[in-house]
Amino acid sequence: MILLRISKRRFHHIAEQEKTGQQKADMEKEKRVHSSILIPYSYYSSRIPDYFPFVPLHWHREWELNVITEGNGVVRLGEKETEAKAGDIVLIQPELLHAITTDDRLFYDTVVFSSDMFGNGEDRSYRKMVHPLCLGRACLQIAEEKNVCYKEIRECADTVICCARENSAEADLLMKGELLRLLWFFYEGDLVSGNREPVQNGEIKAAIDYMSIHYAENITIADLAGQVNLSQSYFMQKFREMAGMGAAEYLNRLRIQKACEEILSGSSISGAAFDCGFRNLSNFNRQFRMMVGCTPREYRGRNQCPPAEIAGRGIFQAGDML
Numbered sequence: 280m281i282l283l284r285i286s287k288r289r290f291h292h293i294a295e296q297e298k299t300g301q302q303k304a305d306m307e308k309e310k311r312v313h314s315s316i317l318i319p320y321s322y323y324s325s326r327i328p329d330y331f332p333f334v335p336l337h338w339h340r341e342w343e344l345n346v347i348t349e350g351n352g353v354v355r356l357g358e359k360e361t362e363a364k365a366g367d368i369v370l371i372q373p374e375l376l377h378a379i380t381t382d383d384r385l386f387y388d389t390v391v392f393s394s395d396m397f398g399n400g401e402d403r404s405y406r407k408m409v410h411p412l413c414l415g416r417a418c419l420q421i422a423e424e425k426n427v428c429y430k431e432i433r434e435c436a437d438t439v440i441c442c443a444r445e446n447s448a449e450a451d452l453l454m455k456g457e458l459l460r461l462l463w464f465f466y467e468g469d470l471v472s473g474n475r476e477p478v479q480n481g482e483i484k485a486a487i488d489y490m491s492i493h494y495a496e497n498i499t500i501a502d503l504a505g506q507v508n509l510s511q512s513y514f515m516q517k518f519r520e521m522a523g524m525g526a527a528e529y530l531n532r533l534r535i536q537k538a539c540e541e542i543l544s545g546s547s548i549s550g551a552a553f554d555c556g557f558r559n560l561s562n563f564n565r566q567f568r569m570m571v572g573c574t575p576r577e578y579r580g581r582n583q584c585p586p587a588e589i590a591g592r593g594i595f596q597a598g599d600m601l
Contacts, residue, residue, distance in 0.1 A: 320392035320454070322443035327352065327385040329582050331540065332571045334379040335533050336522050337491070338484055343371040344390045344461075345379075346436050352381030354421065355523060357478060361421055368422040368429075368436050370465060372412040376480060376487075376521060390443045396458050408462065415477035420470040428468030435461035482507035482514070483521045487529075494533050495556045500526060530556075535570045538563070543582055548575045 325345075327333060336355065345354075351364040355378040356371065363369060363385075371377050373394060379385065394400070397409045411417040422432045435457045442454035465471055486503045503526055504514040518526045534555040541551035549560055552575075557563035567575050 318446070318451075319395050320390055320443055322440070322446070323389040323391070325385075325387050325389050327379070327381050328571070328578075329384075330543075331536060332578075333381070333532070333536065335536055336376055336378040336487060336529060338374055338376045338487070339391070340373050341391050341393050342373055342396075343369075343377075344392070344436060344439060345369040345371070345387045346433075346440060347385065347387040349386040350381060350384040352379055352383075352385040354379050357418070358521060358523075360523065363421060366424050366433075368432055370419050370422070370461070372415070372419060374413075374415065374484075375418075376484070388440045390439055392458070396455050397462070398455070398459070408466065411473060412471070416475060417471055417473040418475065419465060420472070422465065422468065422470055426468045426470065428464040428470075431464045432461060432468065435464065478521075480521050482509055483518055486514070486518065486526065487522075490526075490530050490533055494530065494537060495554060497556075497558075498530060531566055532570060535567055538567070538575070539571065539578065542575055542579050548579075551575070 325334075327350075345368070347363055347365050347367045347369070349365050351362065354361050354363045354369055355376075356369075357375055357377070363379075394409065394413055397405060399405060400410070412419065422429055426432070438457045439454055439461065442450040442457065485507050489503065489506050490498065500511050500515060503518075504511045507514065509517070515526060518529070522529055524532075534557065538551040538555040538557075541554060542548060546554065552560055552563035557566075564574060567578070571578055573581070
């Protein structure tokens with residue numbers, strides 16, 4: 280316990296370093312992939328709308344820990360939408376469709392990590408406590424300040440964030456222990472619901488993957504339905520049930536989000552529009568204003584920051600983790 284307290288003091292000091300130094304460290308960390316065998320996690324500083332206007336529906340094979348530090352928004356986890364606010368801790372299990380939106384501002388720290396961080400997949404604790412979440416047979420709720428175990432959950436989450444920022448072998452060891460404690464306190468805080476049938480959404484994931492790759496091309500509902508071998512009517516119904524919106528609206532949101540990245544990376548507004556699948560500039564401007572709340576030119580003026588600083592921050596597209 281003494282060693283643990285010393286380590287936590289050390290990582291607390293790291294988290295409180297000067298902002299400019301932290302931003303530089305963040306930029307360096309963002310150059311790596313989301314996870315690898317050597318480094319099975321990645322850290323992101325996520326700021327809506329500063330770095331991106333929203334996080335579109337997506338999924339990946341790794342876990343995702345989000346600690347909301349400022350603002351409020353809506354988090355979609357599977358078929359359920361939940362309001363989230365500053366202080367909330369969102370732990371997302373593998374392969375779960377999820378999205379984040381806000382009408383205002385939402386800042387949060389994110390760590391995406393492999394299930395390997397929870398240890399040996401063959402022992403009884405993994406099989407009973409971790410595996411059901413990976414399979415979708417159990418689900419997690421958002422940890423709020425009113426929860427009986429919130430203090431412990433927040434302490435674990437903050438330490439995990441600091442370890443991910445530190446990005447060293449020593450910090451990795453501490454992070455593994457803190458992730459196990461984090462999951463334990465989610466169980467103790469009654470934030471895990473079990474005994475449920477996994478949602479069958481393979482076709483929707485495949486359609487989202489297809490759009491994430493081919494968004495710049497002309498895509499019709501017939502194309503998407505054909506990709507997943509469903510009738511157009513059934514595909515549209517199932518997509519709306521899982522995504523909370525139609526496939527055409529989702530595709531437009533994905534294209535706008537991609538266009539925001541290009542605009543902040545220095546592309547011209549017309550170039551970003553055409554590169555992201557829009558063939559009519561007036562339609563692009565109309566869709567952009569409707570979804571982002573301002574014109575593309577206004578968006579660029581409000582969110583001017585170096586491309587290296589925004590690249591990859593918190594943006595996970597479907598299939599990135601495959």
